Amino acid sequence: MDFILICSGIALFLMMLPIMYRIVVGPTAIDRIVAVNVIGTKTAVLLIIIGALFHNVAMFVDFAIAYAALNFLGSLAAARYFNRTRPAYGQVSQEGGDADE
Amino acid sequence: MTDHLPILLLLSPLFGALVCVLFGKGNSKNAWIVSMISLGISSILSVFLLLKVLSIKAGDIRYRMGGWDPSSGYEVGIELRIDILAALIVLAVTLVGFINTIYSKTRVPAEVGEKGPFFYALIQLLIVGLCGIIMTNDAFNLYVLIEITSLTSYALIAMGNRRAALSSFNYVIMGTIGASFYLLGVGYLYIKTGTLNIDDIHTYLENENLWTSQSIIVAFILIMLGVWTKMALFPLHGWLPNAYSYAPSMTGTFMAPLMTKVMVYVMIRVMLWLFGADFVYSEDSVWSELIVWMSVVAIVAGSFLALARNDIKKMLTYLIIAEVGYMVGGAWLNSLTGQAGAFYHILSDAAMTFCLFIAASIVIIRTGESRLNAFDGLFRKMPLTMIGFTIGGLSMIGLPPTCGFFSKWYLISGGIESGHWEFVVALLFSSLINAVIFFKIFERAYFGKIKGIKEEVSVADIDMIPAEGIKSVPASMLIPLFISALSVLILGIMNKNLFSWISNALKMING
Amino acid sequence: MKFFGLLSVIIVGFLLLSATKDFPNWGDEDSPANSGPVSSFYIEKTEEKTKVPNMVTAVLADYRGYDTMFETVVIFIAGIGIIAVLRTYGSNESIPKNQVGDEGAGLLARMTCSLILPFIQLFALYVVAHGHHSPGGGFQGGVMLGASYILLALAYGLARAKSCFSEKRTLVFAALGIFIYVGWGVLCLVMGSEFLNYSALDSILPGGVEMARSHSMLAVEIGVALTVTAIMFSMFSNLSTKGRLDKGL
C-alpha cells in the first residue's frame, strides 16, 4: 500500500509542474493566482499522503486544514485586490484609459 | 525580593508599554507620566542591582527563568547573568532612557502628535530589549532581544518626516541581514554543541577542543559580521547616518547613545565569554591583527567623513562611526587595558553622544537650521545649551577632566602595551580631526555674527514661545542636557574606580 | 555596486558551504544536537516533569518560556509599529465619497464565508487548546483566528469586520494577551518563586506540581493567541487601507 501512496504522491508532484509553468509564464497576474490556488489545494492533499506514509495522519491533517483555509483566504484577497485596485495588465489602463471600473 | 531584581527591572517598562497602549489613547501626557514612572523604577532598580553586584565578591548574579536547575551540568532553561560590566551598562541604558523621557516631554506632542502613546510604548519596549540583551546568558534569547530592539527602532525612526521612512527602510534591510548572520552563527554553534547557553557552549568547546573546527570558525565569522552590521562598523555603516539624522529628534537622542554601544557590548560578550580569549587572540590566527587594522580604517574614514559634513546631525553620526572603530579596535587589542578601555569608552561614549545629540537637537529646533551656520553667535543667545555642547565636544576631543580623555588614555596605553602603533596613531589623528571640527563650531558660536532666533513659529513648535536667552529653551530640555554633561564629568572624575571595577571583572574572565 | 553584491554573496555562500564539512551526518543519532545533555533531558524528562506529551510545546512554553514571551512581544511590536507609522487620524476628505464604504466581495463569497467561518474559528480554538497533544499552540491558533477575521473583512467588507473587532478592541486584546503571559509569570513571582516558574502555582491550580505546569502552559498559550489574533487583524486593516481604516482592499 505504501508503494501506491508514494507513487500517487510523486504523480501529484509531477502533475504540479505544468501548473508551475503557468505560475512562471502567466500571462496575466490572475492566471498565476489561479495556478497558485490549484497548487495550494493539491499541497493539502499531498500533506495527507505524506502523513499516511509516516503513519501519523492525525498530525498532518491539522496542517492540511489550516493550509486549505489559508489558501482560500489568499486567493480571496488576491481576487479582491485585482478586482478594485489594479488592472491585471498595467498597460491597459494607461493606454486605453477605460479600465472597466 | 532582591533576588528578583533583574527580572523586575525588565518587567517595569514592559508593563509601562502595555499601559501606554491601553489607556493612553491620543493623550501623550498620560503616556509620558507612565513612562517616567516605569523607567524611573527601573533606573532605581538598576542602581540597586549595581550595588548588589558590587557587594558580591564572587562576581556575578545568576537568575534562572522558570526555576529549571541545570541537569548534568548543562542549563535546560534560560539564564540571566549579571556581572559588574552588565550592571554598569544596564544602569547607563535605563538612565539614558529615563533622562531622554524628560527631554521628550515637549517634543513628542510636537513631532509625532496623536501617536505619542505608541511612541512611549515603543521606547519602553526598546529599553526592555536593550536591558535584556545585556543581561541574558543565552545565545538564542540574545537574538530574540536583538529583534525586539531592531523592530522598535525601525518603527521609531520611521515615525519621523518623509525621508525618515526611506532611511528606516534601508535600516530594515541592513539590520535584517545582520540579525540573520547572527542567527546563522548561533545555529551552527547549536549544531556543533547541542546547547544554547553561552557558558555551556564555551565549556563544551573547551572540553571537546573544537577550536580548529571549520564550522566553529565560520560561526564566529558570521556572528561577528552580524554584530558589526548592527553596530555600523565602517564598511557596513551605510544605514546609520540617515537613520539617526532623519528620525524624530527624541528618537535620535535615544538611539545614538545606546544602540551601537550595546552591540559593542554584545561583541565583547561573544568574544570573551562565548568563544574565549584563547580562541580570539590565539597566536596563529590573523583575526586580531586584521580587525585592529579594520578599526583603524573605520576611525580614519569616520573622522574624515565627519569633517566633510556640513549638517550638524550627520556630522555627529559620522563621529559615532569613528567611535565604534575605537571600541572595536580596543576590544581586539589583546591587552587587558585595551579591553577595559573599550569598555570604559562604551560608557563615556554613551554619555557624550547623548550630551551632544541633545544639544544639537535643541540648536536645530531653536534656530530652525540644520547646517553648521546654525551655531553663529549662539554663545550669547543660548549660553546654557552651548555650555552643554562644549562639554560634550571637549569630551569628544579628549580633554582632561572629561571622560573622553580617560577612555582614550586607556585605549592608547592598551595599544602601546600590545604594540599596535597604527591604532595609537589613528586615535591621535582622530582626536586631532575632532578638535578641528569642534573648535570650528566653537569659533562660529563665539565670534560668529548673531542671527535672530527663529521668529516664525511653525505649527510643530507651537508649545515653545521664542524668547531671549535661557528662557527660550524649556527646562524639560535643559535638565537632561545638564545631567548628561554632568555625567560626562562624573565619569571622568570617577575613572579610577570604574577602571578598577572593569578590569577586575575582565581579569576574572581572562583568567 | 552590483559586482560587490555578487562578490559578497559568493563569499558568504562559500563560507556557509565550507562550514558544513565539519557537521555531523544528516540524521546522526549521536550528534550533539540530538544526544546532547540538553536534548536528552527534554526527551526523557518532559513527560515526567510537565505531563505534556508534545515536548515541543513544553520546550516552547515552559523551558524556554522566557523566549516565547519576548517572541509575543515581537509580534506586539510589529503591530504597534505598523500603527505608529501608518495610521492617519482624522481627515478623510481626500477620498472621494463613492469610495468610502466597502461592500465586500459579492453574494457568493459571503455565502461561502458564512458557511465556513464558524468552522475555521472552531478549528483555531481547537489548535490553541490542543497544543499539548498535537502540533499547535498559541501562535498557530492565533494566526487561524486572525485569518478568520480577515476573511470576514474580505467577504463582508471591512466595516462589518470592524463592528466585531474595532480598533480599540484590537489594541486591548493585543495588550491583554501579553498581560496574561507576563502576569502569569508575575503570579509565580508573587507566590515566592522565580519568574515563569509554574510549579509555584500548584497551591492554586489542581493536580500537583506537574499538572500546574501543564495548565500554566495552556494559560500562556491563550495569551499568545489573543495577541496574535489582534495583531493579525490590526496589521491587515492598517496595511490594506493605508492606515485610514475606512475601506478595505
Next chain:
Amino acid sequence: MSELLNIFSIILILSGLVFFLGASIGILRFPDFYTRMHAAGKGDTLSTILIMSGMAIQVIGDFEGSSVLVAIKILAIAVLIMLTSPTSTHLLMKAGYDDGIIPVSKDKKTKINDLGGPFLKDSLSEKSVAKKKTATKKRVKK
C-alpha cells in the same frame, strides 16, 4: 472486507489522479484565461474530493476510535475545498472579467465574443478594443 476497502480507496485515489491530470493539462494547454479557469475550478476540485475520500477510507481501514476522527477531519477538508475552490475560482474570474481580459473567440472578423458587459460590441470603440488586443498579445508573447 479490509481488502475490499483497500481496493475501493485505490480506485478513488487513481481516478482522482486521472482527473488531476486532466486539470493539469488543461491549465497548461487551454488557449485563454477563462478556459484555463474552467479546468482549474472543475478538475482540481473533483480530483481533490476523490483523493481525499480515498485517503479517508484508507485511514478508517483499521477501525480505531481515533482513526474515525481523523477520517472525519479528512472529509471535512474535502468539503472545505469543495466549498472554497469554486468560490475562489469564481471570484478570480470576476476580477479578470472586470479587468477586461479578452476571451478567445471564433468570430474571425472582430475577434470579440458576444458576452455582454465590457465586451459588448457596441460598448467598445474599435480603437480601444484593438489596443486591448495588442496589450494582451504583448503580454502573451512575453
